[in-house]
Amino acid sequence: MIALLQQALANRTGLLDQLHNENTDCYRLFHGTNEGCSGLTVDRYGPQLLIQTFHQSISQTDAEQIQQAVEEQLGKPLQLVYNDRSQKNSRRSDEQRIDGQEYTGLELGVSYLVKGKHQGQDPLLFLDMRAGRRWVQQNAADKSVLNLFSYTCGVGVVAASAGANRVLNVDFSTRSLDVGKRNAELNNLDRSQIEFFQSDFFTAAKQLAGIPIKQRVGRGRKPKPFPHIDEEQFDLVFLDPPRWAKSAFGTVDLIRDYPSVLKPSLLAVKEGGQLVCANNVASVGLDDWLDVVRRCASKAGRPVRELDIITPESDFPSPDGKYPLKLAVLQF
Template identity: 35%
Template sequence: MQVSALPIFFQHLSESLQSTPNEVRRLFHGRGRRWPGLEQLTCDWLQGQLIVSVFKQVEDEFLAALRSGLVDLSQQPVCQQRALQSIVIQHRYQDGDPAEIVMGELDAAPVVEESGLRYQLNLGRNQNHGLFLDMRYGRNWVRDNAKHKNVLNLFAYTCGFSVAAIAGGADNVVNVDMAKASLSKGRENHHLNGHNLNQVKFFAHDIFKSWGKIKKFGPYDLVIIDPPSFQKGSFALTKDYQRILRRLPELLAEQGEVLACVNSPAVSCDFLIDGMKQEAPELQFQQRLSNPPEFADIDEQASLKALLFR
């Protein structure tokens, strides 16, 4: 990355802070490759905290200029107006993704809002803080289309889709994820929104070993599939996604829908469309959901792909 490009970064942050609503939001998405020299830099606004992520090792000169510019930014009137509490640089290229506090004091467990719903985040210790911000439109779609539905949420993580579904009037949601700790955070997210947990199930299971139990709570009106691109020992995108798709016909109710997602730049929409044709030809592609404008990419096929099938 280039030190000479950093003034563009700081200008963009200043302008975005003036226009961003008072909820969690990506402010700068260098990984969309629209700003040469800043491709490995992102910044998220977590309602009082700026989290700047650096994804590849950079020269000391770049880091020094980044720190200095962020301190200068914190003195701008817009940061005082937005009640900025802290600025953190997360070094995503180092083991453990260490967080460096540049200004203020880190709130490691903030509660933030998105589209009127509340989520508990965890900062400073993990690669991901608990809510994938590029999936905002996907959660909004689920909320708008979940009324009276039985929903299956595969690779549930911290249950953002589940929170959206219950908020939208879903009758029941089944969340499945191998990580028990993530599902516990999902339970907290439901509590934060005052939801009735009798409508929500949390299964810390290996999906591929649990189809019988998953099927028991169907048929499902909506199945959500949002896996990691790669998870050592449990999921490899190009090998394992098809194993899920072929199970869909036995899981879905008549007129059931599927929201199938993939966030790997290595595959295009055709990966899901062709995979569905091969493994579950009964399901027809309907549309690709738009991504939030702040996640624009020079190649839309490299960005998040959230596809609807019916």
């Protein structure tokens, strides 16, 4: 395992030099799936070294050996955090105490809260989405931006930092939006420039797109209330949905029904605007997914004029080019 890690670190020498020059200290150091040890990931998040196991746990000694190898490569000490997620459904099973400190990491000069152990399961910043955030940083200036399934608002924060004139982040989780608000504060963003809207995706996106809202209501039950928002279209919409989620207003299913999330998202794009959409399901092939995307857009009356692919950066290697995270930029 250590030999594989050392080889992975050697392979990243040029990339790490580039990222450090770009004021980035958050990146993947070992991507076990494609670097010889499936189910093991090693990530740097600013001052912390996050080790995660998804198939089989490792010992404290193993974790400390990984830490030592990384610190020797980087030439600086890092705080070790080990999350064992090898139990059913990949839920974190360890009981290590969550401290009350706040940690900050940098990506492309933008500051983010980073914390290996917190009340949720996943890291507060998904590193494979750096390529998407980089694209947004390069393309968001002077645009209105809608960030759907915003999680901790990384895309929205980098868009506002890059000079977007309006950013609206939408997510159902109050806890995630609270982290997003803190990320905005870390970057001294004006709250008149960046907004946070707690809502089910379907009610928010459909209202923005001008689509009637339907919900499943059981016999004898009243319809669930939802926050209202005015119809509005944006220059740039970013759509990064989870694999599966269900609510009274709809079901997110990236394998069987991607159009359910794509249609209201693309109808919230201005004529001449852009939609960046994602699918993170490894079993979904890129070409098959793009075919669904194009057909959905045409059926909705918004045919795609141009389509570009954003590829994850090289700290997420894929020898066969079949990346689990697929990102497409649609121009209307």
